[in-house]
Amino acid sequence: MSMAEYLLAEFESQAPVTRKFxxxxxxxKLTxxxxxxxxxxxxxxYHLAFVPGGVVQGAQKDQIPPPGFQFPQPASVQEILEAFDKSIATVREVLPSFDDATMNAxxxxxxxxxxxxxxPRAAFLRNIMLNHWYQHRGQFCVYLRLLDVPVPSSWGPSADERSALQPELQTA
Incomplete structure (x- = not known):
């Protein structure tokens, strides 16, 4: 399995989890x-939705300028989900085009x-496309908790939802 295929497999397993969030x-509660x-x-x-596609687009170049940290205010959840769908499609299109030599460059x-x-490009994709994405998903989890919204499970259960690996939700 190539490095790009490995990262894509992990990405594909995590994209539906992020969508649930x-x-x-x-x-x-958008504002x-x-x-x-x-x-x-x-x-x-919106940042969580945009990150994977934006990062993989940046990885298509050998160098980029420092990123600007502007965070647009979406008008609806639908706008966020549309950005997420576009981001997912971009990763699926671009990431498989990187061979191992490109990933090591x-x-x-x-x-x-x-x-x-x-x-190495592979480290950038691992650290920013995935790890950075997970960090913001965890941050968003706290927002949901503070808003008293049931938090989805991710790798394991949340206090509100069991994971596929756990047959019953544990209660204290």
């Missing part, structure tokens, strides 16, 4: 945020003539 965001310094629930959900973030980061 996004679908739980109440329409009337809610837990703290003044936090993104709104809608901004975080150095990928960079460059600001003018200053190199900010350099790493």
């Amino acid at each position: 996004l679908e739980r965001l109440p329409e009337d 809610w945020k837990p703290h003044n310094k936090s993104m709104t629930a809608g901004q975080l959900a 150095t990928w960079r973030i460059v600001d003018g003539d200053k190199e900010i980061a350099a790493m």
Whole structure:
């Protein structure tokens, strides 16, 4: 299995889990945020939807400028889910085109003539497309909990939902 196929297999297993989280965001809570310094629930959900496709597009280049951190405020959950579907389609289209030589090639973030980061493309995809995605999904999980929305299971059960690996929800 190539490196790209390996990452795609993991991505495919996690995409439906992430969608469950996004679908739980109440329409009337898009502008809610837990703290003044936090993104709104809608901004975080949109970022979660956008990350995989945006990252894999950046990985198509050998170097990119430092990313801007603008988080658009979506008008609806449907807008978030449409962005997510587009992002998923982009990953499915682009990621399989990377052979192992491309995955091992150095990928960079460059600001003018200053190199900010350099790493194998595979490490960039692992760390930002996947690990960064999971980190924001965990952050979004806290938003759902604070909004008193049932939190979906992911790798294991949540307090609200059993996982496929657990036949019964444990109660304390």
